[in-house]
Amino acid sequence: MQSFFQSVIGEVFGVEPNESIPVHHVGGGCINQTGYFEFESQRYFLKWNEGVGDLFEKESRGLQLLGDAGVIKVPRVIGLGEVEGINYLCLEYLEPGRSSLRFWERFGEQLAGLHRNSSDQFGLDHDNHIGRLPQSNQWHSSWVDFFIKERLEPQLDMASGSGLVSARIRSQFDKLYNILPDLVPEEAPALLHGDLWSGNMMAAKGEVPAIFDPAVYYGHREAEMAFTKMFGGFDQQFYQSYHSSFPLQPGYEKRVQIFNLYPLLVHVNLFGSSYLSGIQQTLNYFTSD
Incomplete structure (x- = not known):
């Protein structure tokens, strides 16, 4: 080498x-x-x-x-x-720094600032990747349409082709699609990192928030905030600071599971069926009669 x-x-x-x-x-x-x-x-x-x-x-x-x-x-x-x-x-090279409360406060403020960058539609002018998987970013005027056609369906097709997803789960997703417009509030497209978990951010020298390894697109900012909660590692001060800078709409906490269906499906396709239980739980909650 x-x-x-x-x-x-x-x-x-x-x-x-x-x-x-x-x-x-x-x-x-x-x-x-x-x-x-x-x-x-x-x-x-x-x-x-x-x-x-x-x-x-x-x-x-x-x-x-x-x-x-x-x-x-x-x-x-x-x-x-x-x-x-x-x-x-x-x-x-980013030299590591301290993850103090001041760092988390800055991080929340700065991510809110990033999300204020907007576009006319949801998507991006090119496709990219989420991990090593392809990520389609075709433009849509509706977040729900984008979420279904560019996020959930491609991952479901991949998982179905590998025998990881049953016909019953596909049927439950179809039910969810019908009620998504009533569950998810409208928002302007926001510039998202797209893969924001604790492994893709750090405190750089001087308590400076830094992000890397992106899967960028213009999306619903609640998708980004939900992603940060999937594996943890973000201090509560981060969320308080973000909400003070750019308040999320009421009921956000109840929608976290919906937005995290996408990264969970990605993990099914990358790492196997162990991530299906979280998907099944969310589908049962929102689609049970």
């Missing part, structure tokens, strides 16, 4: 290093490997994988879109490409 790392550094900075520069591995998820290196007294973060297509190109576009909003820290893209058949993405 060392020749790969040296080639990446040379390609990104346009200068072949005079000596071997070590890349320090820091683990990775189920898709990418990650590490950091130092070049000319600066530290950089590196992600790489084999055969995941345009994943990094779409991630780069998402980071750019979030960064252009100018309200919350995202790592700058330094370079991306392919070397020796391996895809790479080089990013600004």
Whole structure:
């Protein structure tokens, strides 16, 4: 791998290093490997994988879109490409800081600021990914239509094709679709990170909130807030600060389960049927006669 790392550094900075520069591995998820290196007294973060297509190109576009909003820290893209058949993405290195109450307060305020960035419709001008799965972002004027056609149905089709979802569950989703307009209030499209769980955010140096690994689109902001609750890890001060800056509509807590049907289906397709119980519970609650 060392020749790969040296080639990446040379390609990104346009200068072949005079000596071997070590890349320090820091683990990775189920898709990418990650590490950091130092070049000319600066530290950089590196992600790489084999055969995941345009994943990094779409991630780069998402980071750019979030960064252009100018309200919350995202790592700058330094370079991306392919070397020796391996895809790479080089990013600004974010030095960890403290997760104080002040950090959570800022995070809530800044995420609310991000969500005030809007669009005429729900979706995005290109498709991207949620994890390693494709994420369709075709434009829709209605959130309910977008949620059904671009979020739930593609994941259900994938799960059905793998034999993970029964005909009964599909029937329950059809029932849910009929009542969704009465359950979910109208909102203007909001710029969302799209995959905001505790592993995709951090306190950077100076108690600065930072977000990364996005699955960006313009959606219903309650979908983002619900996602933060699925695995926990967000302090209550974060929610209080967000609500003070950009209040959510009454009854939000009851709708969290509905919005989290999407990430739960994603996890079914990525990791298997153990996530079906949460889906079944939500469907039973909202579609039982």
